[in-house]
Amino acid sequence: MNTSNSVLNINEIRNQFPILHQQIEGHPLVYLDNAATTQKPQAVIQAITDFYTQCNANVHRGAHHLSDEATRRYEKARDTVANFIHAHDRKEVIWTSGTTEGINIIANGMAQRLQSVDEVLVTEMEHHANLVTWQQACLRSGATLKIAPIHDDGTLDTEAFAALLSQKTKMVALPHVSNALGTVNPVKELTALSKEQGALVLIDGAQSIAHGNVNVSDIGCDFYVFSGHKLFGPTGIGVLWGKEEVLQDWPVWQTGGEMIATVTYESATWGELPNRLEAGTPNIAGAIALAAAIDWFTSLNLSAVQAHEQALMASALEQAQAFEGLTIIGNAANKMGVLSFILQGCHPADIGFLLDRQGIAIRTGDHCAQPLMRRLNLPGTARASFSVYNTLEEVDALFIALKKVQNMLA
Amino acid sequence: MNLPSSQEIIEDMAFFDDWEQRYQYIIDLGKSIPPIDESLKTNENLVRGCQSNVWLVSTERDGKLQFQADSDAVIVNGLLALVIAVFNDKTMAKILDFDINGYFKALDLERHITPTRGNGLQAIVAKIQAIAKTKM
Ligand SMILES: Cc1ncc(COP(=O)(O)O)c(C=O)c1O
Numbered sequence: 259m260n261t262s263n264s265v266l267n268i269n270e271i272r273n274q275f276p277i278l279h280q281q282i283e284g285h286p287l288v289y290l291d292n293a294a295t296t297q298k299p300q301a302v303i304q305a306i307t308d309f310y311t312q313c314n315a316n317v318h319r320g321a322h323h324l325s326d327e328a329t330r331r332y333e334k335a336r337d338t339v340a341n342f343i344h345a346h347d348r349k350e351v352i353w354t355s356g357t358t359e360g361i362n363i364i365a366n367g368m369a370q371r372l373q374s375v376d377e378v379l380v381t382e383m384e385h386h387a388n389l390v391t392w393q394q395a396c397l398r399s400g401a402t403l404k405i406a407p408i409h410d411d412g413t414l415d416t417e418a419f420a421a422l423l424s425q426k427t428k429m430v431a432l433p434h435v436s437n438a439l440g441t442v443n444p445v446k447e448l449t450a451l452s453k454e455q456g457a458l459v460l461i462d463g464a465q466s467i468a469h470g471n472v473n474v475s476d477i478g479c480d481f482y483v484f485s486g487h488k489l490f491g492p493t494g495i496g497v498l499w500g501k502e503e504v505l506q507d508w509p510v511w512q513t514g515g516e517m518i519a520t521v522t523y524e525s526a527t528w529g530e531l532p533n534r535l536e537a538g539t540p541n542i543a544g545a546i547a548l549a550a551a552i553d554w555f556t557s558l559n560l561s562a563v564q565a566h567e568q569a570l571m572a573s574a575l576e577q578a579q580a581f582e583g584l585t586i587i588g589n590a591a592n593k594m595g596v597l598s599f600i601l602q603g604c605h606p607a608d609i610g611f612l613l614d615r616q617g618i619a620i621r622t623g624d625h626c627a628q629p630l631m632r633r634l635n636l637p638g639t640a641r642a643s644f645s646v647y648n649t650l651e652e653v654d655a656l657f658i659a660l661k662k663v664q665n666m667l668a
Numbered sequence: 669m670n671l672p673s674s675q676e677i678i679e680d681m682a683f684f685d686d687w688e689q690r691y692q693y694i695i696d697l698g699k700s701i702p703p704i705d706e707s708l709k710t711n712e713n714l715v716r717g718c719q720s721n722v723w724l725v726s727t728e729r730d731g732k733l734q735f736q737a738d739s740d741a742v743i744v745n746g747l748l749a750l751v752i753a754v755f756n757d758k759t760m761a762k763i764l765d766f767d768i769n770g771y772f773k774a775l776d777l778e779r780h781i782t783p784t785r786g787n788g789l790q791a792i793v794a795k796i797q798a799i800a801k802t803k804m
Pocket of ligand 1: 293294355356357358359385387388433435436437462464465485
């Protein structure tokens with residue numbers, strides 16, 4: 259669909275999300291927890307229904323009509339993902355259950371290859387999914403985990419990052435966008451620096467994938483991972499993208515059906531990409547529905563999407579800065595999707611609860627980033643996170659409700 | 669500072685007609701709960717499964733249990749006061765027998781006692797009852 263000249267009609271977009279049209283505690287739902295998971299448009303819900311009503315069958319197996327049709331839709335979904343993220347080849351798209359599994363596939367393979375003199379570099383702003391995995395891979399292999407620090411404003415200290423890189427660095431893993439702070443990292447530059455030292459680079463794209471254009475070829479990384487559920491798709495499906503030359507002999511993750519070439523009682527040989535990293539019956543409906551989500555998303559004018567989200571963020575920042583007693587956590591100039599804050603004298607859990615009573619859904623707590631919270635010396639934050647279907651009125655509603663929270667807790 | 673009894677709480681709460689008044693009451697209750705001593709805020713006394721830190725301390729006197737609890741979130745503190753009001757200075761048998769779900773239902777606060785809420789009130793009640801069980 260060519261809508262490249264149109265601006266966004268947010269009401270029309272909202273109308274495609276059945277869940278948004280409900281009352282919570284007598285208030286219209288204001289959903290600002292999009293960094294946790296996004297809502298699903300009708301096109302995605304319909305794709306799941308269509309699959310189960312029209313062509314449910316196992317893929318790659320049956321010599322029958324339904325199986326052929328299921329396989330066709332499932333493999334077409336892989337093409338949709340490959341095009342969306344600008345992969346060189348569809349073989350480079352591996353279905354996973356989500357970001358977490360994607361990172362685990364790489365971390366487990368890495369653990370088999372790391373030597374005790376080697377180092378793995380992550381940052382101080384990791385989600386536990388991109389921290390504990392590497393910590394455990396290092397514990398198993400005897401390698402050393404290095405942590406690149408952040409500045410107080412929540413941006414990465416790129417000088418310190420560069421100084422921590424050396425020939426010993428075999429793996430660098432970092433987020434494209436921080437889920438707790440909203441900081442956008444200069445992933446292309448950081449990847450180039452890491453590659454100079456010969457390291458493999460994994461980008462955690464969980465928080466960037468639903469906000470516009472991700473181009474893995476341009477970034478130059480080796481692996482890019484994300485979850486379907488944060489991209490308007492269902493839970494239980496995600497993507498590990500990896501360069502073909504790196505993935506083709508990557509240590510297999512799970513073994514079993516679909517991923518083998520030949521099997522005897524004594525041994526087995528592995529199939530080709532992508533199957534060698536996809537053991538067992540996959541989440542067929544999930545993959546097809548994720549492709550429907552991408553089709554839906556890319557039917558929008560993506561630069562208009564970005565402009566709209568920037569307007570939401572600008573309004574939120576302006577109101578936050580004017581709000582007495584509020585401190586914004588994470589002040590990077592380049593921020594995406596996430597506004598994290600604390601209110602003087604108010605515990606984040608109390609804020610979240612009293613906003614919920616007013617129909618406003620945000621997230622509170624440590625955002626799966628305990629070491630980051632410790633670094634910032636905070637028990638947690640309140641986090642509002644935006645998506646394309648949010649409106650400026652909803653941003654206003656957040657701050658009106660927040661005023662009431664502050665008065666109640668005062 | 670004397671906390672109200674469970675009967676007083678039920679009567680007070682019945683008096684309010686909107687959520688704001690009800691939660692203002694819980695917030696005020698939470699602020700009036702005496703904080704526990706820093707030295708008692710140990711890992712052992714920490715109740716897991718809560719979005720905020722919650723510490724629970726118990727003592728035993730004349731076959732009855734006394735409880736003190738503290739949280740860094742004020743609404744949780746208020747809810748703790750509601751829980752302590754029914755369990756404090758009761759025999760182990762009474763503690764194990766009490767219909768906590770019915771009580772929260774009477775207060776129209778069932779949502780807090782469902783295991784899905786992150787505030788872990790369920791975990792606190794479970795811990796109180798586990799303490800009572802070991803002392804029987
Ligand atoms: C930055 C980041 N990484 C990883 C994850 C984990 O994603 P999932 O739970 O979908 O595997 C998240 C989800 O919150 C995230 O925000």
